[in-house]
Amino acid sequence: MFKLLIVSCATISLLTTSIRADDWPHWRGPTRNGHSAEMAWLDQWPTDGPRVAWKAKVGLGFSTFVVAKGRVLTTGHADDKDTVFCFDADSGKVLWKHPYPAELGNKYFEGGTTGTPTIDDERVYQLSRWGDVFCLDATTGRVIWSKNLQKEIGVRIPDWGFSGAPLVHGNLLILNVGDAGMALDKTSGKIVWQSQNKEAGYSTPLPMGHGNETLVLLGSRQSYVAVDVLTGKEAWRHRWLTQYGVNAADPVVQGALVFICTGYGKGGAMLKTSAGQPQELWKTKVFRTQLNPAVLVDGHLYGVDGDTTSPASLKCLEFATGAEKWEHPNVGSGALITAGGRLIVLSGTGELMVAPASPAGFKPTARAQVLKGKCWTSPVLANGRIYCRSVPGEVVCLDVRKP
Amino acid sequence: MKLTRRHFLRAAAVAGLATPFTTRGADAGRKFRTALIGAGWWGKNILKEALASGRCQISALCDVDAMGLEIAAEQVSDLSGKQPKTYKDFRELLDKDRPEIVIIATPDHWHALQTIAVLKAGAHVFVEKPTGHTVNESRAMVKVARDAGRVVQVGLHRRVGPHHASAMKFLQSGAVGEIGMVRVFAHSAGGPEKPAPNSEPPDGMDWDFWCGPAPKRPFNSKLHPGGWRNFLDYANGQIGDWGVHWLDQVLWWNGGEYPRRVFSTAGRAIRGPAVLNAREQTTDAPDHQVAVFEFPKFTCVWENRQFASNDAEKHRIGAYFYGTKGILHIGWRDGWTFYPANKKEKPLHEDPQLQEPDGHNLKLLWANFLAAIEIRKPAAARLELAHRSSVLPMLAMISWRTGRSLQWNGAREEIIGDAEASKLLSRPYRAPWIYPAA
Numbered sequence: 001m002f003k004l005l006i007v008s009c010a011t012i013s014l015l016t017t018s019i020r021a022d023d024w025p026h027w028r029g030p031t032r033n034g035h036s037a038e039m040a041w042l043d044q045w046p047t048d049g050p051r052v053a054w055k056a057k058v059g060l061g062f063s064t065f066v067v068a069k070g071r072v073l074t075t076g077h078a079d080d081k082d083t084v085f086c087f088d089a090d091s092g093k094v095l096w097k098h099p100y101p102a103e104l105g106n107k108y109f110e111g112g113t114t115g116t117p118t119i120d121d122e123r124v125y126q127l128s129r130w131g132d133v134f135c136l137d138a139t140t141g142r143v144i145w146s147k148n149l150q151k152e153i154g155v156r157i158p159d160w161g162f163s164g165a166p167l168v169h170g171n172l173l174i175l176n177v178g179d180a181g182m183a184l185d186k187t188s189g190k191i192v193w194q195s196q197n198k199e200a201g202y203s204t205p206l207p208m209g210h211g212n213e214t215l216v217l218l219g220s221r222q223s224y225v226a227v228d229v230l231t232g233k234e235a236w237r238h239r240w241l242t243q244y245g246v247n248a249a250d251p252v253v254q255g256a257l258v259f260i261c262t263g264y265g266k267g268g269a270m271l272k273t274s275a276g277q278p279q280e281l282w283k284t285k286v287f288r289t290q291l292n293p294a295v296l297v298d299g300h301l302y303g304v305d306g307d308t309t310s311p312a313s314l315k316c317l318e319f320a321t322g323a324e325k326w327e328h329p330n331v332g333s334g335a336l337i338t339a340g341g342r343l344i345v346l347s348g349t350g351e352l353m354v355a356p357a358s359p360a361g362f363k364p365t366a367r368a369q370v371l372k373g374k375c376w377t378s379p380v381l382a383n384g385r386i387y388c389r390s391v392p393g394e395v396v397c398l399d400v401r402k403p
Numbered sequence: 404m405k406l407t408r409r410h411f412l413r414a415a416a417v418a419g420l421a422t423p424f425t426t427r428g429a430d431a432g433r434k435f436r437t438a439l440i441g442a443g444w445w446g447k448n449i450l451k452e453a454l455a456s457g458r459c460q461i462s463a464l465c466d467v468d469a470m471g472l473e474i475a476a477e478q479v480s481d482l483s484g485k486q487p488k489t490y491k492d493f494r495e496l497l498d499k500d501r502p503e504i505v506i507i508a509t510p511d512h513w514h515a516l517q518t519i520a521v522l523k524a525g526a527h528v529f530v531e532k533p534t535g536h537t538v539n540e541s542r543a544m545v546k547v548a549r550d551a552g553r554v555v556q557v558g559l560h561r562r563v564g565p566h567h568a569s570a571m572k573f574l575q576s577g578a579v580g581e582i583g584m585v586r587v588f589a590h591s592a593g594g595p596e597k598p599a600p601n602s603e604p605p606d607g608m609d610w611d612f613w614c615g616p617a618p619k620r621p622f623n624s625k626l627h628p629g630g631w632r633n634f635l636d637y638a639n640g641q642i643g644d645w646g647v648h649w650l651d652q653v654l655w656w657n658g659g660e661y662p663r664r665v666f667s668t669a670g671r672a673i674r675g676p677a678v679l680n681a682r683e684q685t686t687d688a689p690d691h692q693v694a695v696f697e698f699p700k701f702t703c704v705w706e707n708r709q710f711a712s713n714d715a716e717k718h719r720i721g722a723y724f725y726g727t728k729g730i731l732h733i734g735w736r737d738g739w740t741f742y743p744a745n746k747k748e749k750p751l752h753e754d755p756q757l758q759e760p761d762g763h764n765l766k767l768l769w770a771n772f773l774a775a776i777e778i779r780k781p782a783a784a785r786l787e788l789a790h791r792s793s794v795l796p797m798l799a800m801i802s803w804r805t806g807r808s809l810q811w812n813g814a815r816e817e818i819i820g821d822a823e824a825s826k827l828l829s830r831p832y833r834a835p836w837i838y839p840a841a
């Protein structure tokens with residue numbers, strides 16, 4: 001996928017609106033695992049932090065950013081509406097907005113948007129917590145098609161609403177809706193396949209190669225499931241009970257190894273899936289990623305262990321064995337990505353840190369308080385800029401381009 | 404059992420018994436067989452304290468939601484290395500497991516029947532607040548407990564919370580002067596409400612059993628887990644939830660005396676009208692409520708609001724005691740603060756000492772419960788006390804439903820001269836469950 005992007009970029013790089021090499025068009029970035037291939041960015045900052053390119057306010061929510069062709073999108077909630085915002089990446093100017101009525105949905109948390117939109121070339125896809133699906137024109141924000149799955153076919157809405165980002169695969173739009181996902185025709189919104197009408201989990205559909213096929217991994221209410229992307233046929237299912245059905249963190253995949261990990265004290269398990277039904281290779285109780293998944297760098301997992309209600313710490317685990325390498329306490333319910341062998345961590349209270357991804361320990365080379373208040377959303381690095389948001393919806397775009 | 408502590412110790416010594424009652428440490432190796440009914444959010448918090456005390460072995464868990472039950476069982480075996488037995492039906496648990504202590508952390512509409520069943524099975528009870536859903540249920544619990552001679556501790560951990568205890572001392576020292584009025588309140592964010600679609604209950608959930616003696620609403624994700632608080636069939640709104648804690652502080656201070664008159668008004672001004680049909684539903688609890696409790700020597704006002712939450716008001720939750728020497732606020736995470744009437748004096752403040760993540764003092768309450776069992780010290784949040792704090796919101800609800808104030812005969816626990824309101828002291832049960840006789 002990533003190679004493909006580079007190739008297509010080279011051929012069309014003269015067009016001003018072309019995909020740039022280091023775009024981040026969907027949740028978890030170009031390779032869907034929290035990795036950016038960007039190497040040349042500043043990982044040492046002046047004491048007051050990197051230059052703030054622009055700031056914005058988007059309303060309450062947990063949606064992270066997607067970036068492509070000079071546009072940056074995120075969502076937030078205010079005044080009984082969710083809004084998809086499209087900003088100009090350079091100036092922070094609002095290019096368009098797409099508001100739609102939505103409930104606050106503040107059951108046990110402040111509420112607001114939880115999912116992230118997806119950019120697919122000239123289209124933007126958005127799944128709301130309450131089952132609205134929008135296909136928008138990426139240039140204008142015009143609605144190309146929209147529907148509400150709850151109203152159309154009565155799908156069951158999980159306790160905190162749908163939160164996985166849509167996945168585009170060929171002509172299909174895969175959603176974590178139903179017991180084991182659902183696929184729509186991305187051009188029309190027509191349902192192509194669907195699963196049993198049971199409560200979904202909260203992860204984003206994650207594609208995974210399996211022989212010549214592509215499977216999609218989904219966190220469901222009581223299990224992690226793999227289905228054939230084209231038909232929705234179930235390949236395997238691993239029973240995984242997490243409190244309140246919060247199978248939220250995406251699996252971390254390497255070859256046929258699938259690491260699943262959830263919060264509320266549950267922990268993680270390494271699954272070997274080459275033989276069909278998964279086998280558990282190891283389990284851990286000391287790594288519990290509640291909302292944001294870990295990143296895998298050179299045989300080690302890095303992620304936030306602990307719930308939003310706990311002090312939560314950053315941890316490093318060996319991928320092969322599950323052995324804990326280090327713990328950095330009190331990062332809060334933050335999130336991280338990785339680029340060029342470094343971790344970019346946004347703490348639960350808005351401190352942005354950069355540190356080499358190393359099993360030897362967590363030694364930040366840069367840190368700055370970039371936001372105030374609660375931050376539970378993953379930062380994003382795209383084209384030399386880091387985007388961060390807080391729960392109330394303060395957005396900062398930080399310039400980390402090398403001069 | 405009418406033995407005084409000294410009597411008992413002497414009797415035990417004579418008999419050469421090493422019962423768990425002798426002293427706290429004497430038989431520390433022996434663990435109470437402890438069971439939990441209602442393995443949801445709070446049940447698991449209590450369970451953790453029971454295990455952490457080192458004095459309890461979790462022998463059995465019960466829930467009508469198989470998934471929640473399995474998750475709780477996994478947590479117990481993680482924490483203790485022992486796998487508890489699991490049951491859907493609490494009657495079967497009591498029958499087969501024969502626990503010595505039972506924790507009840509089900510939704511409010513189950514507290515009375517389950518407490519009574521546990522007491523009749525001979526175990527001590529730790530039951531969550533409020534004690535019941537209607538007044539006569541709660542009275543029946545008190546009556547059965549009196550006959551059973553077992554300890555019943557109610558989950559009002561604010562009775563032992565360090566900053567509550569010191570605030571109470573401060574009040575009782577006279578530092579706030581004569582108190583003429585108390586205001587208790589809990590405000591939080593919220594807005595208009597849209598109905599959510601009804602659905603099949605989740606796999607492994609016995610919804611009929613969950614509803615039990617209460618009306619059976621169509622299943623809806625707004626209800627379970629936790630959301631039942633906002634449905635009047637199963638709870639009494641914010642006043643019946645947060646209100647119990649803060650009204651209990653008032654009754655702690657005034658020695659448990661009942662008010663003689665109660666009036667309440669409430670509504671869904673912001674949430675909008677309640678919806679319930681075959682397709683969808685909203686909650687039906689009010690989004691704001693005011694209740695006035697007239698005591699012989701002071702007036703107490705309860706207020707809750709689930710909208711318009713910002714920092715305009717200094718405290719969002721707690722109790723204000725208005726005295727001639729100043730105003731005392733007892734809060735939650737904001738501890739207590741005394742604002743002196745004399746402008747020259749500085750405010751006094753004490754931070755809370757809470758257990759996180761959920762900001763409670765269950766460890767202390769559990770220790771107090773075990774002490775009550777072992778050395779017969781009266782439990783700090785014993786049923787007789789918690790019953791009264793639980794009854795106040797129920798009376799407010801009756802006043803709101805009937806649209807008039809109630810005269811309350813506290814000594815007899817009767818509404819004076821109002822047959823229609825008096826009827827609401829009980830409610831019909833759904834068969835086969837039978838309303839407990841007070």
Ligand SMILES: NC(=O)c1ccc[n+]([C@@H]2O[C@H](COP(=O)([O-])OP(=O)(O)OC[C@H]3O[C@@H](n4cnc5c(N)ncnc54)[C@H](O)[C@@H]3O)[C@@H](O)[C@H]2O)c1
Nearest residue numbers: 441442443444445466467468508509531532558613628629
């Ligand atoms: N003292 C406090 O500070 C405090 C705080 C929170 C909750 N609580 C109290 O704890 C109780 C539980 O609240 P919660 O938030 O944990 O609710 P919850 O919905 O998370 O848990 C209740 C559990 O009871 C189960 N249940 C329902 N009927 C049952 C039955 N017949 N048998 C067995 N299990 C049954 C439900 O399936 C659910 O798992 C309430 O009474 C609440 O007022 C007290």
